[in-house]
Amino acid sequence: MQYVRGMSRSAKPSRTPAASSDAPESAPGGRAAAQRLKMRRELAAAAMELFATKGYEATTVDEIAAAAGVARRTFFRHFRSKEEAIFPDHDDTLIRAEAVLDAAPAHEHPLDTVCRGIKEVMKMYAARPEISVSRYKLTREVPTLREAEIASVARYERLFTRYLLGHFDEHAHDDDANDDPLLAEVAASAVVTAHNHVLRRWLRAGGQGDVESQLDHAFSIVRKTFGTGMGAGRDTPPHTAPVPAVSVDGEVLVTVARVDAPLHQVMRTIEQALKERH
Known part of the structure; x- marks a missing residue:
């Protein structure tokens, strides 16, 4: 579940928040x-x-x-x-x-x-x-x-x-x-x-x-x-999970990725590395 900042919020009714019982009486309303x-x-x-x-x-x-x-x-x-x-x-x-x-x-x-x-x-x-x-x-x-x-x-x-x-x-x-x-x-x-x-x-x-x-x-x-996979906060724009790092040593391929990185992104990176290898 990925959340981002900048997506449209639900429409907000045009109303002024009601004051609680602690509201200053001098405040408007x-x-x-x-x-x-x-x-x-x-x-x-x-x-x-x-x-x-x-x-x-x-x-x-x-x-x-x-x-x-x-x-x-x-x-x-x-x-x-x-x-x-x-x-x-x-x-x-x-x-x-x-x-x-x-x-x-x-x-x-x-x-x-x-x-x-x-x-x-x-x-x-x-x-x-x-x-x-x-x-x-x-x-x-x-x-x-x-x-x-x-x-x-x-x-x-x-x-x-x-x-x-x-x-x-x-x-x-x-x-x-x-x-x-x-x-x-x-x-x-x-x-x-x-x-x-x-x-x-x-x-x-x-x-x-x-x-x-x-x-x-x-x-x-x-x-x-x-919370897993939702992202750290709404400051994070879409697709900002770090791209998995891939290294190839002989016939061994090693990838390092964050635990909340989307699986499809990890797999895509591995597939691309294999294609480039061959």
């Missing part, structure tokens, strides 16, 4: 963004409490709004349904993850960039461990909420798949160029799966433990599995 997130979290807290005490099916949107001290129409300005109400931060986190991809340094390997992007999701959960653990327990009990959570995860996978596909070297797979979308999707899925594995383990432990080091370990496994 910062106050409004902070108030928006505050209200979403208050509605989420009210929904979670009602779901836990009254049950998901028995709880209505009107009750959630009343518990949060707002009108029904205010609820629907922030969420489309009651199951969305317990995931107040995913929209903003998705935007922050996309911002990580957009601002990636040129030397960084695209797979490493995606790993940094998904860390925004972990930061979201780790910022409020008690709520995250309660939400995890609730989603295990209510299939509808579990489905909503799965839909949120799919949004991250699509974002990362588009990003990785946008950095493929289109000339690196002469015979299997149609496999690029599959390779990008599998790699993106592996990053998200590694993240979710660590996240679930952390939530089951009550939000305790060094989750960042666990994440780094999981990502190192993904990098070893899917």
Whole structure:
């Protein structure tokens, strides 16, 4: 899997990244963004409490709004349904993850960039461990909420798949160029799966433990599995893997090549050396 700099990225929606709860209120739109997130979290807290005490099916949107001290129409300005109400931060986190991809340094390997992007999701959960653990327990009990959570995860996978596909070297797979979308999707899925594995383990432990080091370990496994042959970074233009060195001593041909050099390139060099010899 070869990645390069300069390939077209996925089309970016014309939107301004939403400010997190830490956004300065003096920044343009910062106050409004902070108030928006505050209200979403208050509605989420009210929904979670009602779901836990009254049950998901028995709880209505009107009750959630009343518990949060707002009108029904205010609820629907922030969420489309009651199951969305317990995931107040995913929209903003998705935007922050996309911002990580957009601002990636040129030397960084695209797979490493995606790993940094998904860390925004972990930061979201780790910022409020008690709520995250309660939400995890609730989603295990209510299939509808579990489905909503799965839909949120799919949004991250699509974002990362588009990003990785946008950095493929289109000339690196002469015979299997149609496999690029599959390779990008599998790699993106592996990053998200590694993240979710660590996240679930952390939530089951009550939000305790060094989750960042666990994440780094999981990502190192993904990098070893899917990073071979991708190239060192996006500064590397197509076909810059060092050409295998070939020397001929009598009837013995010796070739030296990098382990990530494409096999077809190594074979082509050997074949050319043999032709020249004869």
